Amino acid sequence: MPELPEVETIKQDLETQVVGKEISKIEIRLPRMTRKHHSQKEVQKKVEGRTILSLERRGKFLLFHLDSANIIVLHLGMTGQLLHSTPQSPVEIDKYSHVIFHLDSDEALVFRDIRQFGKVYITGKTQLEKELDLGPEPLSPTFTEEDLASILNRTTKIKQLLMDQKRIAGIGNIYSDEILFEAGIHPLRPANSLTQKENHRLFTAIQNVLKEGIEFRGTSVDTYVDVSGRKGGMQNRRRIYRRTGEPCLQCGKPVQKIKIGGRSTHFCPKCQKWPDEQD
DNA sequence: AGTACGCCCTGGCCGC
């Protein structure tokens, strides 16, 4: 599942490879991937012949700023991949290759997505933020511990809150489990029950875990690969996610799995306690 | 308004 570190890795790689290049043609092989409010022709008209001026990541979204008032918005969903095809290493087009951006000099960006939860659409600069409707960027220098405290001011379970894109952008199921383990906070805790000390630990864990994810080029626990088709390295540094039954790396107790809001949640029952159980 | 939940989609895995 591409979350903030995976999308950031893709963005940084692509920046050096496609900025300044022209999109000669967009090939939409599965029209439902461009759902939203656009016809295929409308998308083609707004994209074809345009140059990619810059890339940006916002939460789990990858944004292509064009030399017009428009922006290509891309979300990789659960199983999405964005592969850079070059004449030296061409990408094979298969039944999961749903959208292809053809670039100058026989290059292309291939949007592959097995489960089709991803999407790509065009929007204008002025309505971008309103359409994305995202909370603050956790790795932004302007994001403070006080900002986090104000986000936590509600009864929602902390795990669900960390995954709520409207409250804080970019954290999904893998990194929320990793962050809560790192902070020593039980995933079922009401967000507003965290002490100031725990709030501080959570803030630090968010920064550290996400930065580590970027440093190790993302988590390839499912289908995630970078623009060259290579796996990340963060799955080997996972401390809790999908380690059900395995010993906790801190205390040795078996890692437990529960469902929260329909999502599998992994935690250590000893290291992630409720406050009144703490010694 | 804020929260909860079913649904979309497909491959992989398990048991019979």
Place this chain on the structure above:
DNA sequence: TGCGGCCAGGGCGTAC
């Protein structure tokens, strides 16, 4: 070998 059933889950629409 084949097949039904279940699991994985981000975000969106709908219901309360």
